[in-house]
Amino acid sequence: MPGLEDLYREIILDHYRTPRNRGELAPPAVMAEGHNPLCGDEITIYAQVENGVLVDVKVSGQGCSISQSSASMMSQAVKGKSLAEIQALIHRFKVMMSIEEDSDEAPAVEVKMGDLEALQGVVKFPVRIKCAILSWNTLLQALENASA
Amino acid sequence: MPGLEDLYREIILDHYRTPRNRGELAPPAVMAEGHNPLCGDEITIYAQVENGVLVDVKVSGQGCSISQSSASMMSQAVKGKSLAEIQALIHRFKVMMSIEEDSDEAPAVEVKMGDLEALQGVVKFPVRIKCAILSWNTLLQALENASA
Amino acid sequence: MNTTRVDWAAVKADFPVLQRMIDGQRLVYLDSANTSQKPNAVIDAMADFMRNGYAPINRSAYRMAGEATDLYEGARSKLQRFINARSAHEVVFTKNATESINLIAQTWGRANLHAGDVVVLTHMEHHANIVPWHMLVAERGIELRWIPLTDDGQLDLSNLSTLLDGAKILSFTAMSNVLGTISPVKQLCAAAHAAGAIAIVDACQFVPHNVTDVQAWDADFVMFSGHKMVGPTGVGVLWGREELLEAMPPFLGGGNMIADVRLNGFTTAELPSKFEAGTPAIVEVIGLGAAVDYLTNIGMANIRHHEMQLTEYALSTLNARYGDDIVIHGPRNIEIRGAVLSFAFRDIHPHDVSQILDEKNVCVRAGHHCAKPLMKLLGANATARASFYLYNDQTDADALADALDGASDIFGV
Amino acid sequence: MNTTRVDWAAVKADFPVLQRMIDGQRLVYLDSANTSQKPNAVIDAMADFMRNGYAPINRSAYRMAGEATDLYEGARSKLQRFINARSAHEVVFTKNATESINLIAQTWGRANLHAGDVVVLTHMEHHANIVPWHMLVAERGIELRWIPLTDDGQLDLSNLSTLLDGAKILSFTAMSNVLGTISPVKQLCAAAHAAGAIAIVDACQFVPHNVTDVQAWDADFVMFSGHKMVGPTGVGVLWGREELLEAMPPFLGGGNMIADVRLNGFTTAELPSKFEAGTPAIVEVIGLGAAVDYLTNIGMANIRHHEMQLTEYALSTLNARYGDDIVIHGPRNIEIRGAVLSFAFRDIHPHDVSQILDEKNVCVRAGHHCAKPLMKLLGANATARASFYLYNDQTDADALADALDGASDIFGV
């Protein structure tokens, strides 16, 4: 059995205790809500998109250490990025979570995972993958709302 | 295992081949329909009650040897009897089929089973009890309709 | 063992109940169209799971719950592949095919059917594909139309386009549980779509015995029951096209089918949870997964081939032996019939026939087979029905033929 | 063994999964309010029936089918005695308690509830007793009213008569699956009747752990699930007063629930078949009968007594050890609470608590427990919940307390 230290890396606990980009954004920023039916986590992502760039992003809601730290790290990683870069990052993250397959093609845009690498251990705890992925799916939804 | 000869007594087959009191009765006679959901048997009992006496009874419908012979024997046994006698007979029959309990009290009216005794073997074939009892329950229903 | 050379004796040996002796005679089980026996693989999958890993699914976060969830969802994927559904979340687990049809009638039906709307059925439907629509006749004032049968028990499609004119639903059985008739499913789905109707396929009798491809059929909804395909009781399947399932209102309300619940309302979960309210039949779904593995391993084409041979053998044996004394309903052409033989034997009532066969441990069903409108058409209240499955063989057909002799003795005909 | 001296170690040994070792540690299963483990008696009853006597019920006439029908109906009689119903045909088998409640909402509800009619629920209901009524709000425009809770998690009945004024239904849980609170069922049924309403009791959490007497309650409908009472998944129970069940329209349409079917309509079968459409969960009903025998043999009063002691022990152990660091919801008085402990531990999220406990093979649920409105009231999105059953003992409570230490280590609080 993988040890809990694989899951609860220090950097994860740090993002959990001091989440980045907490808060809300007023319109014209868009928002999307996500639920994790398993654990009751609720997350709201606010996204301000301008000319194909996510100029600002905020996170609110409650949840476990994994869902909260994942949201916090994500907000750092995507803020200021182009939508194409964000799509690539989301794909890379889902590949890391083993819920999407890596394609052989070289990625169209380069992707840096940074702190997010720390979430790699989650994949050994399959039940927690949903926690880690919640904010990402919610962001996807928000970006869809933005382009709608 | 009880042998089929316990079930298919000659007298039963006789009533099956030559059913008594087949037919219908016009109003003011009442009728009731019974279904055996197991085997699809359908039986209709027509009953003409006058002054507390079942002056005439007719049977129509289709069914297996047990349900048909039971109906035929029943019609013979109840025709011309008072309602009280019929109730007692129905009870006796259901006791024989082991679906009602014999009471210790002496019966208020005397009951003769006659040919009906031949149906005793049915009780060893539990699935067939429903066949044997179908016409009796339908008669009960008809008598209720008559008194309604 | 996925070749045409299957060891059918070994298959029979996989079913412990068929080793049972009653009064020194072996069991000849010919009631599989009613419900099928279970192989060790299914019985053990259920018992082992309860012995070693039983846990809730979807709700709890510890490992054993995660493992149970994986087994449950793994079974869903097995079902998806078994019927070639596009995605696993098009596969909804219900309690039986009856619930699956009611679900459609009460969700898609209530959302889309209004007074005067037409639902087309056939004269050979099981009550499960009649009564739910009767209930909408009473509630909504919809109109039912019926595809008639030809004399040899096939669907009479000569007026199909008239019947379908203006219809919203065509709902029909892929194979009759009384006549054995296999419907031209693909053709019927195409006709329904051409008329602007959706096509609902009651595949209860088909899926256990044939290769099923819901996409090749181009059906909209397909349903079947686990217990008829060597799987457990208590679990059925509803497959539906994703767009339709997405658009449908929910059926039962409760846990698991919600995204959120507040005092003043609720929102529904994603597919397939949306239609799986409450604690599902966890053990039974896992058992059904084992049944699918078992059948797949033998090969559905092999099973169909085996049953065709057996049907041909049984038909010719009974006809040769009893001539005009036996009337076997349904088409004679085994290309379009499954291994279901409903018959009338002399003028002995089916219930008595079944009783006399039971004396020889030959188990057949006698009754209306939950198809009373069809019975009326056949001019009978009941038929006797012998139905065969992968674990039956020619000795079973012979046992049936032999046992029928007993009926003549007793009824002296 | 129906005395107060039960060999609880032997009881524990009856449950094979509890002998399982994961990574060298024994399993501490504390998720029985979610779903319970199964004793050998139940697993074997199901497997043995499938191995030796599996057959359809109600439909076929051969002996094996008769025997199966007797086993199935025998289980119904066991259930009748278990809850002291007046007659066996008041006991309807469903797929789970969720279906039972939906059945009532969609039959009695649709027949009797019109725009503006009032249904009274409580703030501690499970989604299964909320969403079916929300669906009728949407469909019918009925009004929902809610009995609030006191600070210690009991029903606040101070305004009961106002809430019930003009109501047609009072539907409430006999025991909360989150707080453990046991409701004053008899009093609530009486109050409902006094107001002219019917009383529906969600007894999912109550029946597995207590002596149940539906007549003493004077309830109108009572429902529960097999899987929470050491029985199989895939089977639930609906008990209803005969007059009410008789008067209700049917729920699902299909085989078994009909008396007659014609092209232009149908008539329904007698109780209980009327509400059991299609092939029922035969194996599971028989398994549930075995579960009832198992529980009865130990004695429900003994089980309740055992759980009260265990609850008291767990509450005092956890409170003594963790003081203010642990907040255990629900009433402290074990006379009115079952063995369900929802708690907040420091400010560690319940999901993380459960993860850390899982490391020690201690299985608890973390989440909203399908009671989101109650969660909102508790000011949490989730709690961790440890729930105990007859196979748990003080070592399990100790294991829980010990494992919580790990959480402090990791989260450094």
Ligand SMILES: Cc1ncc(COP(=O)(O)O)c(C=O)c1O
């Ligand atoms: C109080 C209560 N009611 C209803 C239910 C629903 O039971 P099921 O999921 O078995 O239908 C549950 C269990 O989840 C429960 O605890």
Ligand SMILES: Cc1ncc(COP(=O)(O)O)c(C=O)c1O
């Ligand atoms: C053609 C057909 N449809 C539907 C059903 C209903 O299946 P179940 O009773 O499993 O719901 C059956 C079986 O009885 C059937 O043969």
